[in-house]
Amino acid sequence: MLHYSGNVYRPPSEAYSLIVQVTLGCSQNKCAFCNMYKDKKFEIVPIDQVMEDLRWARQTYPRIQRIFLADGDALILPTEHLMRILTFIREHIPECERVAVYASPRSILGKTPEDLRMLRENGLAMAYLGLETGNEALLKKINKGVTVAQQIEAGQKLKAAGLTLSVTAINGLSGTEGWEEHAVDTARALNAMLPDYIALLTLRIYTGTPMHRWVQEGSLIMPKPMELIRETHRFLQEIDCPGAVFRSNHASNYLVLAGTLNQDRERLIRQCEDALRGETPLRKYVELGR
DSSP: OOOOOSOOOOOGGGTTSEEEESEESOSSOOOTTOOTTTTSOOEEOOHHHHHHHHHHHHHHOSOOOEEEEESTTGGGSOHHHHHHHHHHHHHHOTTOOEEEEEOOHHHHHTSOHHHHHHHHHTTEEEEEEEEEOOOHHHHHHTTOSSOHHHHHHHHHHHHHTTOEEEEEEEETTTTTSSHHHHHHHHHHHHHHHOOSEEEEEEOOOOTTSHHHHHHHHTSSOOOOHHHHHHHHHHHHHHOOOTTOEEEEOSTTOSSOEEEETTTTHHHHHHHHHHHHTTOSOOOOOOOOOO
């Protein structure tokens, strides 16, 4: 049986992947909006346990098409450690089409271009990076721990190594103040990265987070649905990422948007405008983790 410690999180697109914990928790785990990984301290899972899990999975499942290496920042592992994992997958799970990880800017920047290319050549195919915002002041406020320039450099570095890059940003992250700067700067940061996938989520407020306290104190005012759609509309006016698959269809989003940039950008903008005129029904807000 696979070893799992605490709550396990994965991107929606990894729903049918084999999830193997190679780290516990997140190496940053201080972001003001996030309540993930609070049940565990960050540490590297012993390599022998990881290999045991992979051997068990190989013996148990006749076909494993995708593998996600959890938890929050698997790329922070030493390159030799990751290479041992990838080599086992390549040799013993040859049908695996994709190995993916969450990656922090610091873990990406800590790898040499040669390290990243070697990992790509040996089976690491995709990395998920949380940009959240391209606005410098807001990035600092939410305690992301890096600058916008570092975020962009990290994304560009992954792309240069041939890895598929999926980036998330958060609609409504600035509240009702500074929303336009957040929207424009986030689009411009993504334009500099040119990711393969862009996921635009909507801010959720979780009990126990600094952001929850800001809402209670009144220093952060949550945007209303139409204000969020206005922000998305402004974001789409600035986005310029040819070929990127764009999704804003998470459970947190009031308006479902999906398309490929830049070819579908005008349609996506029109969908926002239809919603702002009240011509498109919005999804109901679902309370999660408040």
